[in-house]
Amino acid sequence: MNVFINLDFESKEPIYTQLMHQIIEGIARQELKPGEALPSVRSLAADIGINLHTVNKAYQQLKQEGFILIHRQKGVVVNPDGIPQADEAYMELLKSKLRPLVAESICRGVNADEFIEVTTNLYRDLNKKEEI
Amino acid sequence: MNVFINLDFESKEPIYTQLMHQIIEGIARQELKPGEALPSVRSLAADIGINLHTVNKAYQQLKQEGFILIHRQKGVVVNPDGIPQADEAYMELLKSKLRPLVAESICRGVNADEFIEVTTNLYRDLNKKEEI
DNA sequence: CTAACTGTTATATTATCAATATAACAGTTA
DNA sequence: TAACTGTTATATTGATAATATAACAGTTAG
Known part of the structure; x- marks a missing residue:
């Protein structure tokens, strides 16, 4: 359930981008499988010591790119249908x-x-x- | 002497970065050869309709990465010794x-x-x- | 010598973005 | 009811990108 998140706060690369990359890498490695739940924005933010909105920004973008689904009052899940194939x-x-x-x-x-x-x-x- | 510069002002990629990439690509293509002079910050800025400081920023960074040399009261030149090889x-x-x-x-x-x-x-x- | 050119430096302003901080809302679930 | 979901709104801080002027210090061409 808990992803191995490794952030570099000194990097010029935005935190929300680093977070996206880590999650995408987790999916590539199949450590995160289709349908698997991701931590809530609040718990993940608390875990890695950043703001809830930063996590939300990463999640929203991952959603827009088809990596995850967000159920309004449920939670966040790796896209159960798999990631949209390259076009x-x-x-x-x-x-x-x-x-x-x-x-x-x-x-x-x-x-x-x-x-x-x-x-x-x-x-x-x-x-x-x-x-x- | 005049490089083919193609900028996308709508892109989220900074102009000075795009400029760097275009020049690096010119060197890769050998359209820009070692020792060859590049336009002055003012003339290039005027040519492509941007600020002199934006060009200067690109030049400074290209200099720091070894692509070009800047002679204080002369001008800008593609590194005559070639580009520093990959380490x-x-x-x-x-x-x-x-x-x-x-x-x-x-x-x-x-x-x-x-x-x-x-x-x-x-x-x-x-x-x-x-x-x- | 003057005028026009080099890169450089300084200062200021505007706009955008990243990140944070609170706070509240509307549903779900234990 | 209480604790949890994502979502939205508002505000602030800091950094960066880009612009605008202006001046300085050398070089070089007329």
Whole structure:
């Protein structure tokens, strides 16, 4: 029930964004499974020592992107139907985010194979289920 | 001398960041070569219709990251010694930026091969030199 | 020498966003 | 009834992005 949340308060990346990423990573790792309940905005906020609205902001955005469902007077749940699959729009978005990373890497002499190796390692790491 | 600058003023991405990316992309494409002069902060700002300080902010950051050199009373130049090659720190940074992209892609059913294909296409596109 | 150009610095203002703090509302459930 | 859900409203603080002027200190072309 309790997710492993690791926030860096010194980072310039907003807290609500970091929170989104952690939850998405949890889903990717299948530590969070479809239908599974997430902590309430208040309890999660209290747990990690931040404001309720910051958690709410992350939840609202995750909802809008199809990762979670929010039942008005019940609670928050990982989308039971699974996450909406990638469409053309997502692939374009992905490409636009990847573009500056590739450009800088080319400048710095990182060739495609090295770049792909980093990607492959991440795919491997993030596919590990909860190893008991 | 004049770079193809394409800014999206509606984007939530800061202008100075977009500007940095465009210049880095120009260097990757070898449209901007080591030693080549860049427009002055004032002329570039006037060209694309933004403030001089916004251009300066982009230049300062590009300088700090080793992409350009700034001669106090001369001008701005693409680093004649080439761009500092990737070290361990850069690879870690790259990994941390790639991580959320991979996580979301896994959730959305984009497998490693599809992800790599996008990367490969970007490497191909960004390596095209100025085709005359 | 003057005029026009370089980057740099300083100061100020406006707008937006991130994060916090309280507080209340409307349903659910134990 | 009491404790819990998400939601909404309002306000404040701090940081950042972008703009606007203005001036300074060197360089260089006419």
